[in-house]
Amino acid sequence: DGGITQSPKYLFRKEGQNVTLSCEQNLNHDAMYWYRQDPGQGLRLIYYSQIVNDFQKGDIAEGYSVSREKKESFPLTVTSAQKNPTAFYLCASSAMWAEETQYFGPGTRLLVL
Amino acid sequence: GIQVEQSPPDLILQEGANSTLRCNFSDSVNNLQWFHQNPWGQLINLFYIPSGTKQNGRLSATTVATERYSLLYISSSQTTDSGVYFCAVERDSGAGSYQLTFGKGTKLSVIP
Numbered sequence: 553d554g555g556i557t558q559s560p561k562y563l564f565r566k567e568g569q570n571v572t573l574s575c576e577q578n579l580n581h582d583a584m585y586w587y588r589q590d591p592g593q594g595l596r597l598i599y600y601s602q603i604v605n606d607f608q609k610g611d612i613a614e615g616y617s618v619s620r621e622k623k624e625s626f627p628l629t630v631t632s633a634q635k636n637p638t639a640f641y642l643c644a645s646s647a648m649w650a651e652e653t654q655y656f657g658p659g660t661r662l663l664v665l
Numbered sequence: 666g667i668q669v670e671q672s673p674p675d676l677i678l679q680e681g682a683n684s685t686l687r688c689n690f691s692d693s694v695n696n697l698q699w700f701h702q703n704p705w706g707q708l709i710n711l712f713y714i715p716s717g718t719k720q721n722g723r724l725s726a727t728t729v730a731t732e733r734y735s736l737l738y739i740s741s742s743q744t745t746d747s748g749v750y751f752c753a754v755e756r757d758s759g760a761g762s763y764q765l766t767f768g769k770g771t772k773l774s775v776i777p
Contacts, residue, residue, distance in 0.1 A: 585765075594669075594751060594767030610764070611666075640706055653698065654765060656708040 555579065556657035558643050563662045565630065565637060573628045573660045575643035581655075582648040584626035588612060589640040589659075598641075601626055602648065630662060638664050667692045671752050671768035678742045678775050686737040686771045688752030696755040697728050698765070699737050703748045711737070711750075742775045749773070 556577045565571045577584065583602050587595040597610030601620040615634025620626055626645075630637045640661050644654040668691040678684055688697070699711040712719050712726040714735065719726055723742075728735040739746055749772050753765040 592769070594769045595753075595765075596767070597764055600764065642706075642708065644708075653710050653713045655710065656700075659706045661706075 556643060556645055556655055558641075558657035558660050560660060561658070563660055565662060565664050567664075568632045570629055570631050571662070573630070573641055573643075573662070575626045575628065575657060576624055577626075577643075577645045577655075577657075578624060579645055579647075579655065580623075581645035582623070583646045584620070585644040585646075585654065586610075586616070586618065586626070586628045587642045587644065589642060595642060598628065637662055667694065667754060667756055667766050669752060669754055669766055669768035671750075671771050673771060674769070675772045676774070678773065680742060680744060680775055680777050682742050683738070683740045684742060684773070686739070686750055686752075686773075688735045688737070688768055690733050690735075690752075690754050692733075692756075694730070694754040694756055697730075697735050698753045698755070699726055699735070700751040700753065701746075701748050702751060702770070708751070739773075742773075744775045744777060747773055747775050 559574045585600045586598040589595050596612050599618040601607035617629045642659045643657040646654045670689045672687045696715045700708045702708045714726050714728045716728050716730045723740045725738045749770040751770045753767045
């Protein structure tokens with residue numbers, strides 16, 4: 553089946569710890585995105601990547617980092633600099649030159665201990 | 666930046682009823698999408714609709730880009746329609762990258 557997978561489903565972070573969220577897609581999409589969702593809110597863009605080895609900051613990039621070493625993978629690291637990391641994190645992808653529908657993964661819930 | 670406002674914020678329907686959700690946006694956009702987020706958090710794209718009207722089963726959507734709004738119609742609602750409906754607009758940030766700006770959503774509860 554083609555789609556987007558995210559892992560883990562739940563993640564717990566301790567004070568001062570960096571954690572990495574995984575996002576993998578087998579849709580052969582060029583573009584990938586990371587969003588953050590807080591309770592009762594819409595999604596906000598953290599980072600996006602149009603092609604391998606390239607990525608751009610979104611609206612709320614502070615305290616996060618990403619890499620895009622492979623077309624299929626776009627991991628997100630939540631660093632200790634992110635002071636309020638508790639949220640639901642969603643990864644998405646889209647084909648660059650086709651209709652720009654974004655397809656979403658099932659999400660990762662990050663909780664701070 | 667662009668503003669996206671959705672109304673109503675909350676909606677409770679009896680099963681079988683019809684409803685209309687509205688999305689207003691503050692500036693010209695390249696495109697507009699409607700999503701449904703189920704109670705487990707999964708987002709599903711419903712419509713990709715820059716203008717005009719599209720229908721998919723009991724759902725239909727209309728976007729009037731010149732007046733900067735879009736409507737999502739749900740007919741004969743079912744309990745499985747419950748969840749949050751998001752409108753998201755695409756702005757062209759240049760270099761072929763399309764970024765979505767989301768509204769805060771309409772939370773729909775369909776009761777038996």
